[in-house]
Amino acid sequence: MNPFVDLFHRVAMLVLTPKCYQVFFYDMDFFNVVCLRSALSKGLGYGIVGGALMVKLPQVFKIWNSKNAVGISLINVSMDLFAVTANVVYSYTSSFPFSAWGDSLFILFQTLCIVILVLCYNLSKKVASFFLAIYCSLLLFLISDIVPVSFLWNAQFISIPLMFFGKMAQVYINFKNKSTGQLSMATCALLFLGSFIRVFTSIQETGDSLLIWSFILASFANFIIVTQFYCFKSGSPIKTKKKSKKNKKN
Numbered sequence: 001m002n003p004f005v006d007l008f009h010r011v012a013m014l015v016l017t018p019k020c021y022q023v024f025f026y027d028m029d030f031f032n033v034v035c036l037r038s039a040l041s042k043g044l045g046y047g048i049v050g051g052a053l054m055v056k057l058p059q060v061f062k063i064w065n066s067k068n069a070v071g072i073s074l075i076n077v078s079m080d081l082f083a084v085t086a087n088v089v090y091s092y093t094s095s096f097p098f099s100a101w102g103d104s105l106f107i108l109f110q111t112l113c114i115v116i117l118v119l120c121y122n123l124s125k126k127v128a129s130f131f132l133a134i135y136c137s138l139l140l141f142l143i144s145d146i147v148p149v150s151f152l153w154n155a156q157f158i159s160i161p162l163m164f165f166g167k168m169a170q171v172y173i174n175f176k177n178k179s180t181g182q183l184s185m186a187t188c189a190l191l192f193l194g195s196f197i198r199v200f201t202s203i204q205e206t207g208d209s210l211l212i213w214s215f216i217l218a219s220f221a222n223f224i225i226v227t228q229f230y231c232f233k234s235g236s237p238i239k240t241k242k243k244s245k246k247n248k249k250n
Helices: 003-012 018-025 033-051 057-066 074-093 098-122 125-142 149-177 185-205 209-231 237-249
Strands: none
Touching: 003 018, 018 033, 033 098, 033 185, 057 098, 057 185, 074 098, 074 125, 074 149, 074 209, 098 125, 098 185, 149 209, 185 209
């Protein structure tokens, strides 16, 4: 086989099924709706997986550089970690295509970094280290064959309201402080875009109602958080007031 043709075939098969490859390049039916939807879904899926490599890095760097986690809800990031962990374990054990959940794997590691940083700056390094050890042990246990699939399904089911509750807690903190604090707008915007696209890819590639509803609720909650960046200026109004009082005294 011609090297170029072989390379093209390998790349095309990343987003096409063998049947759709035949439909497109042998039958020349380039407007087959079923295959177009399938190819679009897989293409978007891999695009999201690639974008997930850095989606939460702006948030990680913002906390790291400022050396504080002011305005970031520990409940929110903890519930996020629980939800994304349940998603990864459930999808992995269900043998879903990697393009349907690979982004969650990368987001898991980045969310874990955020949780560790929040624990370090809000509590202590010892608490953060203890949490990391417990979490890694639990993750290894969950992906083993010991845990029944029914338990993982229930964990995924429970993670949906918990994830939504966690994000609403962040919304409340932003509203209460009239500020988005150390939240990264880039990260929140990318999370909204990713979860919104995941609704379509989950319908197309898995058909799993749990995953679909989790991304619908995540999209709604992420949208509210993104709009708060336009409603509130980043920073700490409380600190500003204290400074202004000191200036008046001087």
